[in-house]
Amino acid sequence: MVLEIKKISKNFGGIQALTDVSFSVEEGEILGLIGPNGAGKTTMFNMITAMYPPSSGVISFVGNPLSNLKPHQITEKGICRTFQNIRLFSDLTVRENVMVGNHCRLKTNVMQSVLRTKAQKAEEARVLATSDEILEVVGLANDKETIAKNLSYGAQRRLEIARALASRPKLILLDEPAAGMNEKETNDLFNLIKKIQTLNITVLLIEHDMPLVMRVCSRIIVLNFGKKIAEGTPSSIQNNKEVIEAYLGVEEEDELA
Numbered sequence: 478m479v480l481e482i483k484k485i486s487k488n489f490g491g492i493q494a495l496t497d498v499s500f501s502v503e504e505g506e507i508l509g510l511i512g513p514n515g516a517g518k519t520t521m522f523n524m525i526t527a528m529y530p531p532s533s534g535v536i537s538f539v540g541n542p543l544s545n546l547k548p549h550q551i552t553e554k555g556i557c558r559t560f561q562n563i564r565l566f567s568d569l570t571v572r573e574n575v576m577v578g579n580h581c582r583l584k585t586n587v588m589q590s591v592l593r594t595k596a597q598k599a600e601e602a603r604v605l606a607t608s609d610e611i612l613e614v615v616g617l618a619n620d621k622e623t624i625a626k627n628l629s630y631g632a633q634r635r636l637e638i639a640r641a642l643a644s645r646p647k648l649i650l651l652d653e654p655a656a657g658m659n660e661k662e663t664n665d666l667f668n669l670i671k672k673i674q675t676l677n678i679t680v681l682l683i684e685h686d687m688p689l690v691m692r693v694c695s696r697i698i699v700l701n702f703g704k705k706i707a708e709g710t711p712s713s714i715q716n717n718k719e720v721i722e723a724y725l726g727v728e729e730e731d732e733l734a
C-alpha cells in the first residue's frame with residue numbers, strides 16, 4: 478500500500494469538509510477521486526500534501542504517518558501534486574520550469590554553487606539530463622526553450638505534470654488535469670497518465686471529466702458532502718445508485734457519462 482487514509486475528518490470553522498473518510502492507494506494503480514463540487518476532494522489533496530492538518534485521522538505513506546511534516550518534506554518523501562489552476566513560472570522557459578521542480582533533489586549547497594565546484598557542475602548536468610528526459614515523457618522535448626506562457630493550454634498543463642515529475646515522486650496527485658482541455662488534449666492526457674503508470678509512479682486523480690476517469694482509472698472512490706459514498710471499479714461506480722443520485726441535479730460538467 479502506498480497511501481493509507483484512515484478516518485480523516487476536516488472542518489473549517491462551521492464547515493465539515495470531510496467526515497471519517499478512509500481509503501487506500503495501492504502501488505502502481507491509477508485511483509480516481511471523484512464527487513460533485515464541494516465534496517471535499519481538493520481538501521483531501523491539501524491534507525495529503527500538508528497544506529493543512531486533518532482535524533482527526535491519520536494519513537500514512539508507505540507505512541509511515543505523515544503527521545507534523547511541512548509541504549516540502551512531503552515532496553522529499555515522494556509525493557507531488559498539480560493544482561486545479563495553472564501555476565507555472567510563466568516567464569521562464571519550459572526547461573527551466575522543470576529544473577525548478579527538481580530542486581528538492583539537489584545535494585549541493587549555495588556556497589558550492591557560488592564557487593562552481595566540480596560537484597555543483599556535475600549536479601547541474603544531471604538536473605539538465607533529468608529535465609530533458611521528463612520533457613520527452615510528457616511530449617515537450619521540442620519546446621525546451623519556449624517561454625512557458627507561449628505554450629498552448631494543453632501543453633501548459635502537461636508542463637505542470639512534468640514539473641511535478643521532476644521531484645521524482647512515488648505518488649503523483651493530479652487535481653483536475655483535464656479541466657478546460659479539448660478532446661485531443663484530453664486524449665493526450667490519457668496517454669500521459671498511462672505512461673506515468675509505466676514509470677512505476679502511482680496516480681491519484683481528481684477529475685470531473687467522467688469519460689476520462691472511467692477510461693483511465695482502475696478503481697474509483699466517490700465523495701459526496703465530505704463522506705465516502707462508494708468505492709469500486711469504473712463499471713460498478715457507473716451503476717451505483719447512490720453515486721448516480723449524488724450527481725443528479727448537479728452541473729452538466731459533473732454528470733456521469
Ligand SMILES: Nc1ncnc2c1ncn2[C@@H]1O[C@H](COP(=O)(O)OP(=O)(O)OP(=O)(O)O)[C@@H](O)[C@H]1O
Binds near residue numbers: 513517
Ligand atoms: N481553506 C478553506 N476554508 C474554508 N472552507 C474551505 C476551505 N477549503 C475548502 N473549504 C470548503 O470545504 C468544502 C470542500 O471543498 P473542496 O474544495 O475540497 O471540494 P472539491 O470536492 O474539491 O470541489 P470542486 O470539485 O469544486 O473543486 C467546501 O464547502 C469548501 O467551501
